[in-house]
Amino acid sequence: MSQRETVIVLDFGAQYSQLIARRVREAHVYCELLPWDTEPEQVMALNPMGFILSGGPASVYEAGAPYLKSYVLESGLPILGICYGMQLLAHQLGGKVAPATQREYGLAQLQISKVGQSTAIFDQLPNEMTVWMSHGDRIDAMPPDFEPIAQTVNSPLAAMGNRNRRIYGLQFHPEVAHTPLGKDILNNFLRRVCDCQGLWTPGAFVEESVSMIRQIIGDSQVVCALSGGVDSTVAATLVQRAIGDRLTCIFVDHGLLRKNEGSQTMRLFQEHLGLRVIMVEAQTRFLKRLIGVEDPELKRRIIGEEFIRVFEIEAQKLGQVNFLVQGTLYPDVIESTSVETRAAQKIKTHHNVGGLPADMQFKLIEPLRYLFKDEVRQVGLQLGLPPEIVFRQPFPGPGLAVRIIGPVTPEALKTLQEADAIVREEIEKAGFGRTVWQFFAVLTPVRSVGVMGDGRTYGKLVAIRAISSQDGMTADWARLPHELLAHISNRIVNEVPGVNRVVYDITSKPPATIEWE
Numbered sequence: 001m002s003q004r005e006t007v008i009v010l011d012f013g014a015q016y017s018q019l020i021a022r023r024v025r026e027a028h029v030y031c032e033l034l035p036w037d038t039e040p041e042q043v044m045a046l047n048p049m050g051f052i053l054s055g056g057p058a059s060v061y062e063a064g065a066p067y068l069k070s071y072v073l074e075s076g077l078p079i080l081g082i083c084y085g086m087q088l089l090a091h092q093l094g095g096k097v098a099p100a101t102q103r104e105y106g107l108a109q110l111q112i113s114k115v116g117q118s119t120a121i122f123d124q125l126p127n128e129m130t131v132w133m134s135h136g137d138r139i140d141a142m143p144p145d146f147e148p149i150a151q152t153v154n155s156p157l158a159a160m161g162n163r164n165r166r167i168y169g170l171q172f173h174p175e176v177a178h179t180p181l182g183k184d185i186l187n188n189f190l191r192r193v194c195d196c197q198g199l200w201t202p203g204a205f206v207e208e209s210v211s212m213i214r215q216i217i218g219d220s221q222v223v224c225a226l227s228g229g230v231d232s233t234v235a236a237t238l239v240q241r242a243i244g245d246r247l248t249c250i251f252v253d254h255g256l257l258r259k260n261e262g263s264q265t266m267r268l269f270q271e272h273l274g275l276r277v278i279m280v281e282a283q284t285r286f287l288k289r290l291i292g293v294e295d296p297e298l299k300r301r302i303i304g305e306e307f308i309r310v311f312e313i314e315a316q317k318l319g320q321v322n323f324l325v326q327g328t329l330y331p332d333v334i335e336s337t338s339v340e341t342r343a344a345q346k347i348k349t350h351h352n353v354g355g356l357p358a359d360m361q362f363k364l365i366e367p368l369r370y371l372f373k374d375e376v377r378q379v380g381l382q383l384g385l386p387p388e389i390v391f392r393q394p395f396p397g398p399g400l401a402v403r404i405i406g407p408v409t410p411e412a413l414k415t416l417q418e419a420d421a422i423v424r425e426e427i428e429k430a431g432f433g434r435t436v437w438q439f440f441a442v443l444t445p446v447r448s449v450g451v452m453g454d455g456r457t458y459g460k461l462v463a464i465r466a467i468s469s470q471d472g473m474t475a476d477w478a479r480l481p482h483e484l485l486a487h488i489s490n491r492i493v494n495e496v497p498g499v500n501r502v503v504y505d506i507t508s509k510p511p512a513t514i515e516w517e
């Protein structure tokens with residue numbers, strides 16, 4: 001194992017905790033986001049070089065509020081507290097936190113005082129900068145031996161530090177884009193305070209993973225469900241690097257793929273990536289089970305179950321297999337444990353086709369378990385995967401079934417595939433392929449009157465959905481040029497039989513979601 005530099009982000013329930021972890025990774029330092037009450041042994045086993053304490057919605061003096069466990073302060077390691085994290089430091093180190101009369105929320109001008117000793121986190125930065133504030137309580141008195149190092153009009157103590165103890169606190173959020181120099185502040189903490197060099201690179205990750213996978217798998221046989229998406233492809237390629245042909249991939253064509261997608265993806269797997277792939281043509285099976293099903297969650301469940309069944313049958317044919325590769329990413333791991341989502345409401349079941357067959361006798365190999373999506377793409381490039389895989393837009397596991405509103409039929413599938421192919425071809429041709437996060441067609445059950453030639457038509461309504469987003473969690477509709485939309489609409493009504501009307505979806509997420517179902 002290489003000498004990995006690790007920083008721990010303790011999550012106190014802030015909306016932005018994941019962002020902190022992403023920023024740290026962008027600074028080439030490995031970090032893990034763990035709930036504030038994680039067992040000390042588990043945290044210290046990671047051999048951290050420092051801690052970052054996230055913000056959170058609580059007040060430090062509330063009964064039952066999350067607190068900083070003593071091992072963190074006792075470790076003597078560098079600590080950066082952000083917002084609630086800073087208040088905790090103040091409260092637990094002998095300072096005073098007071099309930100705010102007014103919540104401070106929004107942009108503020110930060111004045112940095114560089115007269116003290118404790119300004120390492122502002123080194124090489126201007127004396128004044130814009131920052132994003134979002135806090136209720138404020139700090140009235142610092143703990144002994146701390147210095148005030150920055151202020152805003154409303155927060156005379158916007159940042160504090162103790163150089164000797166290597167502990168810093170920020171009342172504002174350096175992790176959000178609204179704090180333009182926030183990255184540099186975090187970088188300073190990581191490099192100048194924690195002494196990290198920034199060894200976390202895609203190359204180092206590949207090397208480390210390949211040797212770890214080899215060790216874990218030994219001489220066993222491994223199976224992987226490929227979907228054609230970037231996650232499962234990168235995961236499979238990594239495992240193949242480690243163990244070669246002892247990996248067999250299974251690609252289930254459930255018939256809900258985009259036009260020509262099955263054959264194109266297979267060609268890519270075999271010719272470009274040299275993966276050993278078995279393709280299962282299971283269209284009829286899936287379509288049969290979906291007859292008459294309208295409810296989107298039921299569609300998801302059926303497709304998920306059917307997928308597992310098909311996968312099991314194929315995997316059994318392979319004989320003795322011990323491991324199953326999955327492309328699980330870090331946000332999924334965080335989601336299952338985070339403070340914030342312990343009580344979160346489920347909007348959709350994002351079942352990933354290729355998901356875990358719960359009762360199968362495999363041990364799991366999840367080589368991307370600690371990566372964010374952008375890191376997976378970097379690793380993909382490092383492994384030499386072609387851009388059409390690395391930058392592929394997200395495609396839901398249940399495929400076109402959740403883009404056909406109402407029952408899925410072979411006719412509806414054909415109509416949607418044709419319309420969708422036009423949407424994708426034209427948006428890509430116009431050069432928006434990389435900047436628009438997702439773009440696709442949706443087939444609605446709405447029928448409307450039209451006129452073609454001299455005759456009346458009563459045809460189907462297709463919607464175009466194109467959105468910009470950073471992570472799929474929130475999204476805005478893409479401001480595509482009217483001419484492009486006009487051209488797409490024109491082509492769809494002329495080329496796709498049965499469609500006589502096209503609309504453009506101009507709703508953001510929230511309140512809508514990206515997919516219509």
Ligand code: XMP
Pocket residue numbers: 300348349350351352353394395396397398402438472473509512513514515516517
């Ligand atoms: P929504 O529609 O919830 O979508 O705004 C957010 C992102 O998730 C994708 N999505 C899915 N992915 N299985 C998946 O693997 C699903 O059932 C599913 N539903 C939505 C969607 O395409 C978008 O990228």
